[in-house]
Amino acid sequence: xxxxxxxxxxxxxxxxxxxxxxxxxxxxxxxxxxxxxxxxxxxxxxxxxxxxxxxxxxxxxxxxxxxxxxxxxxxxxxxxxxxxxxxxxxxxxxxxxxxxxxxxxxxxxxxxxxxxxxxxxxxxxxxxxxxxxxxxxxxxxxxxxxxxxxxxxxxxxxxxxxxxxxxxxxxxxxxxxxxxxxxxxxxxxxxxxxxxxxxxxxxxxxxxxxxxxxxxxxxxxxxxxxxxxxxxxxxxxxxxxxxxxxxxxxxxxxxxxxxxxxxxxxxxxxxxxxxxxxxxxxxxxxxxxxxxxxxxxxxxxxxxxxxxxxxxxxxxxxxxxxxxxxxxxxxxxxxxxxxxxxxxxxxxxxxxxxxxxxxxxxxxxxxxxxxxxxxxxxxxxxxxxxxxxxxxxxxxxxxxxxxxxxxxxxxxxxxxxxxxxxxxxxxxxxxxxxxxxxxxxxxxxxxxxxxxxxxxxxxxxxxxxxxxxxxxxxxxxxxxxxxxxxxxxxxxxxxxxxxxxxxxxxxxxxxxxxxxxxxxxxxxxxxxxxxxxxxxxxxxxxxxxxxxxxxxxxxxxxxxxxxxxxxxxxxxxxxxxxxxxxxxxxxxxxxxxxxxxxxxxxxxxxxxxxxxxxxxxxxxxxxxxxxxxxxxxxxxxxxxxxxxxxxxxxx
DNA sequence: TTAGGGTTAG
Numbered sequence: 001x002x003x004x005x006x007x008x009x010x011x012x013x014x015x016x017x018x019x020x021x022x023x024x025x026x027x028x029x030x031x032x033x034x035x036x037x038x039x040x041x042x043x044x045x046x047x048x049x050x051x052x053x054x055x056x057x058x059x060x061x062x063x064x065x066x067x068x069x070x071x072x073x074x075x076x077x078x079x080x081x082x083x084x085x086x087x088x089x090x091x092x093x094x095x096x097x098x099x100x101x102x103x104x105x106x107x108x109x110x111x112x113x114x115x116x117x118x119x120x121x122x123x124x125x126x127x128x129x130x131x132x133x134x135x136x137x138x139x140x141x142x143x144x145x146x147x148x149x150x151x152x153x154x155x156x157x158x159x160x161x162x163x164x165x166x167x168x169x170x171x172x173x174x175x176x177x178x179x180x181x182x183x184x185x186x187x188x189x190x191x192x193x194x195x196x197x198x199x200x201x202x203x204x205x206x207x208x209x210x211x212x213x214x215x216x217x218x219x220x221x222x223x224x225x226x227x228x229x230x231x232x233x234x235x236x237x238x239x240x241x242x243x244x245x246x247x248x249x250x251x252x253x254x255x256x257x258x259x260x261x262x263x264x265x266x267x268x269x270x271x272x273x274x275x276x277x278x279x280x281x282x283x284x285x286x287x288x289x290x291x292x293x294x295x296x297x298x299x300x301x302x303x304x305x306x307x308x309x310x311x312x313x314x315x316x317x318x319x320x321x322x323x324x325x326x327x328x329x330x331x332x333x334x335x336x337x338x339x340x341x342x343x344x345x346x347x348x349x350x351x352x353x354x355x356x357x358x359x360x361x362x363x364x365x366x367x368x369x370x371x372x373x374x375x376x377x378x379x380x381x382x383x384x385x386x387x388x389x390x391x392x393x394x395x396x397x398x399x400x401x402x403x404x405x406x407x408x409x410x411x412x413x414x415x416x417x418x419x420x421x422x423x424x425x426x427x428x429x430x431x432x433x434x435x436x437x438x439x440x441x442x443x444x445x446x447x448x449x450x451x452x453x454x455x456x457x458x459x460x461x462x463x464x465x466x467x468x469x470x471x472x473x474x475x476x477x478x479x480x481x482x483x484x485x486x487x488x489x490x491x492x493x494x495x496x497x498x499x500x501x502x503x504x505x506x507x508x509x510x511x512x513x514x515x516x517x518x519x520x521x522x523x524x525x526x527x528x529x530x531x532x533x534x535x536x537x538x539x540x541x542x543x544x545x546x547x548x549x550x551x552x553x554x555x556x557x558x559x560x561x562x563x564x565x566x567x568x569x570x571x572x573x574x575x576x577x578x579x580x581x582x583x584x585x586x587x588x589x590x591x592x593x594x595x596x597x598x599x600x601x602x603x604x605x606x607x608x609x610x611x612x613x614x615x616x617x618x619x620x621x622x623x624x625x626x627x628x629x630x631x632x633x634x635x636x637x638x639x640x641x642x643x644x645x646x647x648x649x650x651x
Numbered sequence: 652t653t654a655g656g657g658t659t660a661g
Contacts, residue, residue, distance in 0.1 A: 086652075120652055155653045186654040217655045248656040255657095280657035287658070318658040349659045384660040417661050449661070635661095 047072060051080055055087025062091045066099060075110050082117045089125035097129040116150040123156035132164040151179045158184055162191025186214050193222035217245045224253030229262075244278055252284035260288035261528075264297065277304075279316050286319040293605030293632050295327035296526050302336075314342040318350045325354025328603055328630035328637050345371070349382040356389035357636045359646025364389035365398070380412050387421035391428055392636070392650075399425045420450045427457025428650070432466050448478040455484065459491050460650075467491040468500075475507065482508070482515045483608075520584035521605045522592055531587040540591065548582065548590040555620035563613040585614050585631060589621060592629075601628040609633045609651070619643050 047068065054065035065084050069076060085103050088096040100122060107114060114122075119142050126135035139157055147153045154177045161170035174180070174188050185208050192201035205211070205219050216239045223232035236242065236250045247270055254263035267285050270277065277285070282301050289298035302320060305312070317340035324333035337343070337351045348371040355364035368386045372378065378386070383406050390399035403422055406412045419442055426435035435454050439446050451474050458467030471488030478484055485508040492501035508515075519532045531538065538544060552560070562581060585606055592602035610633045622629050623643035631638045639646035 082652085117652060124653075152653050159654070181653090183654045190654070212654090214655045221655065243655095245656045252657060278656090283657040313657095315658045320658095322659060346659045351659090353660065379659095381660050388660080420661070 047074075047076070048080060051076075052083050055084050056090075060087070062087050062093055062096075066103075069103070070106070078107070078112050078115060078118070081107050081112065082115075082121060085118065085121040085125065089121050089128060097125050097131055097134075100125040116147050116153050119147055120150075120152045120156045123153070123160045127156070127160045127163045130164055132160070132166060135160045135164075149178060151177070151181055151184070154179075155181070155183045155187060158191075159187040162187055163194065165191075165195050167191050167195060167197070182208070182210055182212055182215065186218055189215065189218045189222075193218060193225065196226075198222050198226055213241065213243050213246070216240075217243075217249055220246060221249050224249055224257070227257055229253060229257055229259065244275075244281070247275065248278075248280045248284065251281055252287075255284040255288045255291070258291070260291040263288035264292070264294075279305075279310055279313065282310075283315055283319040286323040290319075290323045290326040292523075292528065293327050293521060293603065294523050294528060295324075295329060295603060296523055298323040298327055299332075312340055312342075314340070314344045314347055317342070318344075318346045321347060321350040321354060325350065325358065326632065328358065328632060328639065330354055330358040330360065343374075343376075345376050345379050345382055348376060349379075349385050352382065353385035353388065356385060356392055359392070359637065359639060359648075361389040361392040365393075365395070377410055378412075380415065380418075383412065383414075384417055384421055387418060387425065391421060391425040392647075394429045394650075396425055396429050396431065416444065416447055416450065419444070419446065420453050423450055423453040424457070427454055428460065430457075430461050432457060432461060432463050436466060436470075448474060448481070452478075452481075452484065455487050455491075459487050459494075462491070462494055464491055464495040464497060471504075475504075479511060480513060482513050485513060486515060516608065518584050518606065518608045520588040520607075522588040523603065524592075524595060529588070529591060531584040531591070533584050534582045535584065535587060538587075538591070540594070543594060544587055544590045545582070547594050548586055551590060551593070551621060551625075552581070552617075554624050555617060558620050558624060560617060560620050563616065580611070580613050583611065583614050585610060586617065589618060589629065593621075593625060593627070599626060601630060603630045603632075605632045607634060609635060610638060615645065615649070615651075619645055 051065045051068050054060040054068070055062055062084075065087060069080065069084050081103055085100045088100045088103070093099075104114065104118070104122065107118070119138060122138055123135055126132070126138070135157070142148050142153055142157070148157070154173060158170050158173050158177075161167070161173065170188060170191055174184055177184065185204060189201045189204050192198070192204065201219065201222050205215060208215060216235065220232055220235050220239075223229075223235060232250065232253055236246060239246060247266070251263050251266050251270075254260065254266065263284060267277070267281070267288075270281070282305065286298060286301055289295075289301065298320075301323075305316070305320075310316070317336055320336045321333045321340075324330070324336060333354050334351065337347060340347060348367065352364045352367050352371075355361065355367065365386065368378070368382070368389070371382070383402065386402055387399055390396070390402065399422065403414065403418065406414055406418065419439075423435050423439060426432075426438060432454070435457060439450055439454065442450075451470055455467060455470045455474060458464070458470060467488065468491075471484065471491065474481070474484045475488065485504055489501045489504040489508075492498070492504065517532050519530055522529050522531075529538065535541075585604055588604045589602060592604070596602065610631060615638065618629055618631065618638070618640050620643060621627065622640035629640040631640070633651075636647060636651060638651070
């Protein structure tokens with residue numbers, strides 16, 4: 001190992017200033033080593049900046065700070081001990097609270113009395129670990145020592161009690177405080193927002209003597225959290241000034257509430273105001289791109305990150321992996337995954353589910369094993385991803401092994417979503433009776449999603465008997481869900497029970513249930529084009545329809561025959577063909593074939609699942625026109641190439 | 652010194 005020598009010191013710089021010049025932990029450790037080599041072990045003035053940097057800097061190392069603190073030959077000052085507790089409180093290190101307690105006890109061993117700073121940081125450490133009772137003990141010490149007079153201390157107590165959901169306790173401290181400031185008010189408001197009392201939060205917001213950016217952002221965050229996006233936007237517009245956090249809250253609010261187009265529009269507005277986005281904003285923009293399947297926008301964000309040399313933390317790389325995977329570019333997703341240095345359980349999960357939804361479930365299962373091999377424990381979400389992968393490749397036995405290992409090996413209790421994956425696994429494999437008895441023997445009450453998974457499987461395997469039982473159950477318990485009616489009606493239609501099929505449609509009409517119209521998106525040169533079935537609103541409508549008719553002629557020569565069983569039974573055969581013949585994905589394919597270079601890949605995003613007819617038509621289009629066509633439906637990707645689909649006709 | 656923001660599944 002070669003150490004960089006400390007440069008000659010023409011200006012007689014102290015060691016302290018040498019440490020100040022270091023830019024990274026590596027440089028720090030090198031300079032520190034030099035000190036030890038020169039026999040100048042731990043002179044207190046130079047120890048201080050190393051510990052502070054290691055404890056507080058985002059690229060520091062809190063464990064190194066602890067090591068230096070406890071190995072110090074000269075007793076550290078109270079300031080330094082406080083700094084380390086402060087660093088521990090803000091770190092995400094799992095043992096940070098117990099380490100804070102060690103430092104606190106070390107203080108007593110050194111006969112140093114804790115001060116108001118010490119307690120502020122200790123309360124912060126308790127807040128971050130949700131350690132309400134420990135915090136209460138410190139609170140009694142604070143009251144005895146009159147540290148509660150300090151507004152920083154009382155604010156950190158209010159913060160602790162509100163994040164733990166003890167709003168009455170927090171309010172008591174707030175009401176009894178001699179001095180309140182804007183931070184005290186904000187902590188109370190955040191507590192109310194966090195635990196769902198938005199009206200009390202709004203009351204306090206109105207009563208506040210002064211408001212800064214944080215108070216506005218808290219209210220904005222509260223409205224977004226409870227899905228009141230329109231109210232939130234009104235606040236966003238009215239705010240006296242918006243900072244970066246306001247933009248993050250609003251853009252992420254749209255992205256998380258299924259309004260990705262609004263998220264992108266707001267991001268464009270932000271750019272037009274020459275505001276530089278930070279990593280949190282880009283994460284939300286990437287999530288919006290994922291939802292829209294907007295690869296062009298998403299890759300632009302990726303190049304922006306590279307151009308600005310932004311730090312690739314695990315959240316940002318997870319968002320990138322997810323974006324590429326959900327835009328059907330699984331190769332690029334895996335490139336980001338391989339090159340990212342910080343691979344945590346979320347990055348793995350994004351990659352695993354990305355592989356599974358892109359028809360590479362065996363790879364997904366391998367990656368899950370690799371993750372465990374790296375010593376990263378799977379969490380509840382990664383189990384959903386791996387169970388889905390099992391389901392796509394029909395690995396029933398393996399799926400049950402994983403399901404058992406959740407609680408046996410990792411102590412994770414399976415939730416409804418995991419049971420739904422298991423029902424899907426059995427159902428897809430055609431084991432419908434087993435799936436039904438699995439549901440009835442579940443230790444928790446099955447919900448509509450679980451019965452829905454079984455109904456979907458009955459459709460795939462054409463089982464009208466179980467389908468009828470489950471479908472009628474769902475039509476009672478999930479009356480407003482359009483998909484249940486359509487599935488059941490199609491199950492009947494496909495097993496030639498035309499009367500029953502029509503009866504379901506009638507019930508649907510009687511109950512005034514509107515069917516969510518299918519639509520397909522295709523992005524071209526940064527513009528998203530949207531089509532619905534039989535849509536005539538696109539400006540190039542004439543060309544598009546002509547092209548599809550041409551395409552049909554071509555693929556008919558290769559054996560294409562329109563499949564019309566699963567459509568409304570009260571229309572004539574010809575009309576059925578007309579309805580199904582211009583499904584939104586077909587129009588998007590025709591548009592793509594006209595306006596893209598021969599041989600280039602078409603990427604289409606659909607809001608509902610693809611139907612049998614479109615699936616077989618697009619398979620042939622990929623062969624006849626020599627195009628890769630990627631269709632993302634509600635659940636998975638279909639990579640069509642040379643007459644085949646990555647889903648192996650199983651979806 | 653104390654308060655507000657981001658990802659993965661279904």
